[in-house]
Amino acid sequence: MTASPTSRRRRARKSFVERTITGVGAAIEQTVYAETYARQDGFLQRVDPRAKVGLFALALLVTGLVHDLPLLAGLWLGLLGLGIATRLPFRVIAVRTMLGVPLFTGLVALPALFLVDGRSLFTIGPVGSITLTVSDQAVLSVATFLLRVSASVTLAALLVLTTRWADLLKALRIFRVPDVFVIVLGMTYRYVFLLLRLTENLFLGRASRTVGRTSSGEQRRWVGASMGTLMSRSLKMSNDVYAAMVARGFSGDVRTLATFRMRDEDWLFVSLGVALLGLAWLVDLSR
Incomplete structure (x- = not known):
């Protein structure tokens, strides 16, 4: 007896357990994969983490102060070129910037197209008694x-992808970022990774013990029970991790084996970066 096309499509669809396992596994793989970029022998990977953190913080400040559209476009394109020059796949940079920014930031900025005054470019409507007008200043502001x-976002992605997490946290401490913030950030990073692995094992155990399809109500009940189990296990794990750290002499100060040393190339990178950012800011002020 041949199965109907409808039944074949139902069997082809993945259950929520399979989709969750795939999503959690992809998140773990992405985390580990991003760390491999930081271990490559690229341009930014060889720069001292202190130089990158300081220069990128200055670049973020200049980016927030510059209003000239061509300068911002040139800065963004230069960052994309820097990412490609440092052996980062263009697809990785595009996924982190070009796809997320228009989707989320564009939704936030969309109302400004109809609220900022200026010379009218075109009109939408009327829709009922409402007429929406898009001005040139609105388009310029949104762009x-x-x-x-x-x-x-590209600056943040380049910094995270080309710097090992432990080195990045150590560089933050050198710039007098509060120790509590650095410790919490470092522990959160490792704990999220561990929590993802725990979630994946939980769903794998469910999938390996399930024969056939289950009803939607049963799946929802299992998800609710699993959320409580995962919460309880995560709280117990956090207490165990802290107790283990205290037992091994943890006193609030995290130490790493990495030793930073500024080379001539690092000083040259910082000098050129500061000069270019200063020039961009002066050009913006003159316009």
Whole structure:
């Protein structure tokens, strides 16, 4: 007896357990994969983490101050080129900036197209008694906002992808970021990774013990029970981790084996970066 096309399509669809396992596994793989980029022998990977953190913080400040559209576009394109020059796949940079920024930031900036005054470019409507007018200043404001966010997100992505997490946290401490913030950030990063692995094992155990299809109500009940189990296990794990750290002499100060040393190339990178950012800011002020 041949199965109907409808039944074949139902069997082809993945259950929520399979989709969750796939999503959690992809998140773990992405985390580990991003760390491999930081271990490559690229341009930014060789730069001292202190130099990158300081220069990128200055670049974020300049990006927030510059209003000239061509300058922002040039800064963003330069960052994309820097990412490609440092052996980062263009697809990785595009996923982190070009896809997320228009989707989320564009939704936030969309109302500004109809609220900012200026010379009218075109009119939408009337829809009932409402007529929406898009002005040139509105388009300019939205484009500036999108470019500014795109450049900022690209800066953050380049810093995270080309710097090992432990080195990044140590560089933050050198810049006098509060120790509590650095410790919480470092523990959260590792704990989220561990929690993802725990979630994946939980769903794998469910999938390996399930024969056939289950009803939607049963799946929802299992998800509710699993959320409580996962919460209880995560709280117990956090207490166990802290107790283990205290037993091994933890006193609030995290130490790493990495030793930072500024080379001539690092000083040259910082000098050129500061000069270019200062020039961009002066050009923006003159316009």
